[in-house]
C-alpha cells in the first residue's frame with residue numbers, strides 16, 4: 043500500500059516513515075528541505091533497510107501537486123506533516139504561514155476530493171486549546187482564540203478538513219493534536235535537527251549540555267504550579283509516529299466512527315520545565331547550566347492530554363517515559379555533534 047508522507051524528512055515525519063515501512067507500507071516522501079536534509083533518507087534506510095521514494099517539491103506549486111497525484115494515482119493514504127512551525131516566525135511572517143500551512147492543505151484536499159476513496163491524516167496541535175479551563179484536556183474542550191498565526195493555521199486547518207469531509211463522503215480524515223513531541227529514534231539514526239537557535243525546550247537543553255549554547259533560560263518560575271514553572275505533556279516522537287500508523291490503519295480498515303475524527307496525542311502526564319531538566323540530568327549524568335528569566339509571552343501555564351479517546355477509541359497508548367525520551371534526545375545530540 044502506497045502512502046504519501048509530506049514533510050517526511052522532518053522530525054515527526056521521518057520517525058513516522060520508519061514506522062510505516064516497518065509495517066510494510068510503501069512510502070513516497072515529498073519534502074522541500076526547508077527545515078530538513080536529504081541525509082535523513084540514509085537514516086531511514088539504515089533503520090528499516092529500505093529507502094523511501096523521495097521527491098523534492100514545494101507544495102505551494104499547485105500544478106506540481108496536481109502532476110504528482112496524476113503520477114501516483116494509487117495512493118492509499120496521505121499523512122500531511124509539511125508545514126512551518128515556529129511560533130515567533132509566524133508572528134513576523136503571517137502570510138508565509140497561511141500560504142504554507144493552509145494554501146497547501148487546500149491543494150492536497152482538492153486532489154483527494156477527486157479520488158474514489160481517500161484517507162488523510164493531519165498534524166494538528168494542542169495549541170488549539172490555548173489555556174484550557176480544565177485539565178487533563180479532552181478533545182471536546184473548546185478551541186480558544188489562537189495566540190499566533192501558527193496556532194491559527196492549526197485551528198483553521200482542522201476547520202477546512204471538517205468542511206471538506208462534510209461534503210465528500212469518500213474522504214476520511216483524522217486530525218492528531220500533538221502535545222510536546224521530543225526525543226529521537228533509539229537507533230540514533232534520525233532525530234530532531236532544528237536549524238539555528240532552537241525555540242523548543244528539549245533541543246535547547248541538549249544543545250546547552252553539548253556546549254553549543256551557553257545557558258538555558260527557564261521562562262518563569264512564578265506560575266501557579268507546584269515548582270512555579272510551566273507544565274507540558276512531553277511525548278516520545280516514536281510514540282507519536284506509531285499513532286500515525288494506527289490512525290492510518292483505522293481509516294484503511296474503515297473502523298472510523300465518522301469521516302472526520304480528532305484525537306489527542308499525549309502521555310496524559312504533565313511535567314514541569316524543572317522536572318524535564320532534572321530528568322535530563324538524571325539520564326545524562328550532566329549538570330545543566332540554566333537560569334530563571336522572565337515569562338515568555340504567549341506561554342500557557344499547563345497543558346496535558348486526556349488520553350482516554352486515544353487509548354480506547356484509537357487503540358494507541360504512549361509507551362515511553364520522560365526519562366526514555368530525554369535519554370534518546372541526549373544520545374542523538376551527542377551523535378550529531380561528534
Ligand code: UD1
Nearest residue numbers: 129167169241242243246259260261272274315338340341
Ligand atoms: C510550542 C508552541 C506550540 C507549538 C510547539 C511546536 C508556544 C506558546 N507554543 O509549544 O504552539 O505547537 O511549540 O513545537 O510557542 N521553555 C523554556 N526555555 C526555553 C524553551 C522553552 O523555559 O528555552 C519552556 C516554555 O516556557 C514551556 C516549555 O519549556 O513552558 C515548553 O516550551 P516549547 O518546547 O517551546 O513548547 P510549547 O511552548 O509547549
